[in-house]
Amino acid sequence: MQSSEIRQRFLDFFQGQGHLLVPSSSLIPAGDPTLLLTTAGMVQFKPYFTGEMEPPRRRLTSVQKCFRVTDVESVGDSSHLTLFEMLGNFSIGDYFKHEAIDFAWEFITGNLKLPKERLWTTVFLDDDEALELWARKGVPRERIRRLGEKDNFWGPAGDEGPCGPCSEIHYDNGGPCRLGKPDDQCGPDCSCGRFLEIWNLVFMQFYQDRARKRTPLPRPNIDTGMGLERITRVMQGAASVYDTDIFQPIIARVCELAHKRYGQDGGTDIAIRVVAEHARSAAFLIADGVVPGNAGRGYVLRRLIRRAILFGNKLGLAYDAANADSFLAAVAEVVIQHLGGVYPELAQGRTFIVRVLQQEEAQFARTIETGLPLLEEKLIPLHKEVGRLAMGKQAESPFRIPSTGGSIRIPSSETVSVAGILDALTAPLLEIQTSAEAVEFSKRISGLEAFMLYDTYGFPVEVTAEVAREHGLSVDMEGFNKEMEAQRERARAASGFGGDFERLRVYQELGAGHTAFLGYDTTHATSEVVAIIVNGERANAAGQGQEAEVVLRETPFYAEGGGQAGDGGRLESPRGLFQVEDTQSPVAGLIVHRGKVASGVIAAGDQVAATTPRATTRPPTCCTRRCAPSWAATCASRGRW
Numbered sequence: 104m105q106s107s108e109i110r111q112r113f114l115d116f117f118q119g120q121g122h123l124l125v126p127s128s129s130l131i132p133a134g135d136p137t138l139l140l141t142t143a144g145m146v147q148f149k150p151y152f153t154g155e156m157e158p159p160r161r162r163l164t165s166v167q168k169c170f171r172v173t174d175v176e177s178v179g180d181s182s183h184l185t186l187f188e189m190l191g192n193f194s195i196g197d198y199f200k201h202e203a204i205d206f207a208w209e210f211i212t213g214n215l216k217l218p219k220e221r222l223w224t225t226v227f228l229d230d231d232e233a234l235e236l237w238a239r240k241g242v243p244r245e246r247i248r249r250l251g252e253k254d255n256f257w258g259p260a261g262d263e264g265p266c267g268p269c270s271e272i273h274y275d276n277g278g279p280c281r282l283g284k285p286d287d288q289c290g291p292d293c294s295c296g297r298f299l300e301i302w303n304l305v306f307m308q309f310y311q312d313r314a315r316k317r318t319p320l321p322r323p324n325i326d327t328g329m330g331l332e333r334i335t336r337v338m339q340g341a342a343s344v345y346d347t348d349i350f351q352p353i354i355a356r357v358c359e360l361a362h363k364r365y366g367q368d369g370g371t372d373i374a375i376r377v378v379a380e381h382a383r384s385a386a387f388l389i390a391d392g393v394v395p396g397n398a399g400r401g402y403v404l405r406r407l408i409r410r411a412i413l414f415g416n417k418l419g420l421a422y423d424a425a426n427a428d429s430f431l432a433a434v435a436e437v438v439i440q441h442l443g444g445v446y447p448e449l450a451q452g453r454t455f456i457v458r459v460l461q462q463e464e465a466q467f468a469r470t471i472e473t474g475l476p477l478l479e480e481k482l483i484p485l486h487k488e489v490g491r492l493a494m495g496k497q498a499e500s501p502f503r504i505p506s507t508g509g510s511i512r513i514p515s516s517e518t519v520s521v522a523g524i525l526d527a528l529t530a531p532l533l534e535i536q537t538s539a540e541a542v543e544f545s546k547r548i549s550g551l552e553a554f555m556l557y558d559t560y561g562f563p564v565e566v567t568a569e570v571a572r573e574h575g576l577s578v579d580m581e582g583f584n585k586e587m588e589a590q591r592e593r594a595r596a597a598s599g600f601g602g603d604f605e606r607l608r609v610y611q612e613l614g615a616g617h618t619a620f621l622g623y624d625t626t627h628a629t630s631e632v633v634a635i636i637v638n639g640e641r642a643n644a645a646g647q648g649q650e651a652e653v654v655l656r657e658t659p660f661y662a663e664g665g666g667q668a669g670d671g672g673r674l675e676s677p678r679g680l681f682q683v684e685d686t687q688s689p690v691a692g693l694i695v696h697r698g699k700v701a702s703g704v705i706a707a708g709d710q711v712a713a714t715t716p717r718a719t720t721r722p723p724t725c726c727t728r729r730c731a732p733s734w735a736a737t738c739a740s741r742g743r744w
Contacts, residue, residue, distance in 0.1 A: 145305075152326070165191055168187075170388070178380050187330050192325070193324070194324055202325075227270070356437045381410055405463065411431055413566055416471060432457045477560065491545075548576055626715050627659060631708065645705050673713075680700070
C-alpha cells in the first residue's frame with residue numbers, strides 16, 4: 104500500500120466519522136511565541152483546546168507537516184527524521200477515551216488490516232479506564248503495559264499549553280528480544296528496537312503553564328498523532344522509513360547524482376540518507392517562508408543545508424560554480440514533484456526554493472573548500488598524533504611537545520611545523536605538560552581552535568562539531584562560547600560606548616518578524632512600514648531631510664550579499680517620499696532600507712509604494728566584488744546586473 108493511499112484512507116475514514124478535514128498549517132506557528140516550529144498536529148488547534156476560540160466543528164482531522172529540531176544530529180541512522188507528516192483526529196469537547204480507542208482500533212485492524220497479534224498498547228500508570236477499553240477490544244492484558252510520565256504523558260507543545268496522559272499503539276516486528284531479555288520482560292518499553300510506536304492517543308485534560316503547574320481544561324479533548332512515515336514502513340514491510348516509497352525516489356536521485364548505490368556501504372548510506380532527508384526538510388521550510396539565517400528558524404534551515412552539503416561532499420557531490428548547479432536543489436526538485444500536489448506551497452514556491460538552495464550552497468561551498476581540509480587533514484590528525492605520542496607514558500610524567508619552530512609528524516602529511524599549523528590554533532600544544540593532558544587534548548578540539556576556524560575561515564562551529572564527531576572527537580563548546588564573548592567585548596570596546604551593539608540589539612528585536620522578499624518576481628510592490636530607525640534607535644517617524652532606516656513588511660529591494668550591492672530606489676506614501684540609497688540585512692531575516700526623507704514625512708504604519716529601478720540602472724557587467732568570475736553569468740541570468 105503506497106503512502107498516498109494510506110494518507111487518503113485515513114482522511115476518508117475520519118471524514119466518514121463526522122470529522123471536518125482541516126488543511127495542514129504552516130511550519131511557522133501562527134501567533135504562538137512558545138514554539139519555534141510546528142511540532143505536532145494539534146498546534147494549530149491549541150486555541151480550541153484551551154477554549155479561547157470556537158472550532159468550526161467539534162470533530163476535526165488533518166495531515167499536518169511537522170518539524171522537530173531535536174533530531175537533527177541523529178538524522179543519518181535508519182529511523183530519525185526532522186520533518187514528518189502527522190495523521191491526526193481531534194475531538195474538541197465531543198468524544199473522549201472510549202470513542203478514540205474505538206476509532207483507532209477500527210482503522211488499524213479493519214481498514215489497514217494489520218494483524219491483531221502484532222499489536223501492543225501502553226497506558227499511563229494509573230489509567231485503569233484505558234486499560235479496560237483496550238482489553239475489551241481483545242488486546243491480551245499481557246500485551247498492555249503501564250508506563251510512567253516519560254513515556255505516556257504528552258505535551259505541552261512548547262513552553263506551555265494543553266497536555267495529558269496518553270495511550271500508544273505499538274507494532275511488534277517479531278522475533279526474540281534483541282537485548283536477550285525473556286519474552287515477559289520485552290515490550291514497547293524495551294530499547295531493543297523490536298517494537299515500533301505507530302499511533303499516540305492523547306487524552307487532553309490539562310493546561311500546563313511555564314512553571315509546570317497543571318490546571319484542568321474547560322472540557323476534556325482528544326488529540327491523536329500517527330506518523331505517516333512509520334505506518335508506511337509497517338504497511339510496506341520496510342526495514343526503515345528510508346526504504347519506503349516516501350524516500351526511495353529522493354534517495355534514487357541522490358544516488359544518480361553521486362554515482363553511488365544505496366545499501367552497499369554503511370557510511371555511504373548514512374550520507375545518502377542525510378542528503379535526502381535534509382533536502383526534503385529544507386524544501387518544506389523554504390516553501391513556508393523560512394530563509395537561511397543565523398538565528399531562530401533561519402539557523403535551523405541553514406544548519407540543515409550545511410549538514411547536507413557536508414555529507415554530500417563525502418559522496419563526491421559539490422556545487423558546480425561553472426554552471427551554477429546545486430545538487431541540493433536537484434534533490435529538492437524530486438520532493439516538489441512528488442509532494443507538490445499534496446502541499447501546493449511546494450509547487451508554488453518551486454522557483455524560490457531552488458534559488459535559495461543554490462545561493463546557500465554556493466556560499467557555503469567556498470567555506471568548505473578552505474576550512475574542511477584544515478580541519479580534516481591538519482587539525483584532527485594533529486590531535487590524534489599527540490594522543491598516540493602520549494600512549495604508554497605515566498599519566499603525570501613530563502610530556503614534551505616540540506616548541507615553536509619544532510616539528511611533529513602527523514599521519515596525513517609530511518613533518519609539519521607545530522607553529523605553522525593554523526598559527527594560534529596550536530597554542531594549546533604549548534600548554535601541555537603531562538601525558539594526561541595530552542590524552543585529553545587528543546579527544547577534543549579546543550574552544551580556541553573552533554573559534555579560530557570560525558573567525559578566520561568562516562567555518563561554522565556546528566560543522567566543526569559534526570566533523571569532529573565522525574573522527575571520535577568532541578568540541579569544547581563552552582570554550583568556544585567564551586571566545587565568542589571575548590570577541591564581542593573587543594567589539595564593544597572598539598565601538599566607543601557599545602553603540603554598534605546597541606544598534607544590533609534594535610535590529611535583533613525587529614528580526615522577530617522577518618521581511619518577506621519579493622524581488623525575484625517584481626521590482627515594485629505595495630507594502631507597510633513596520634519600523635523606522637533614526638540614529639540607531641526606534642522612531643515613530645522621520646521628516647524631510649532626515650537620514651533613517653525603514654523596515655517594510657515585504658519588499659522587492661535586494662539586500663547586499665553574495666557579491667551583489669544592495670538595491671536603491673524609492674518609497675512613496677501619501678504623506679512623503681523616502682529615497683533609498685542602500686539596502687542591507689543586518690540580522691538574519693530582516694531587510695533594512697537606508698536613505699533620506701526627500702519630502703514630507705515617513706511614519707510607521709504608512710502604506711508605501713516600494714520601487715527599485717534595478718533592471719534599468721544596473722550596468723550590464725558584473726562588479727566582481729567578492730564574486731567568483733562564474734557568478735557574472737548567474738547574476739545576469741537573474742536580471743541583477
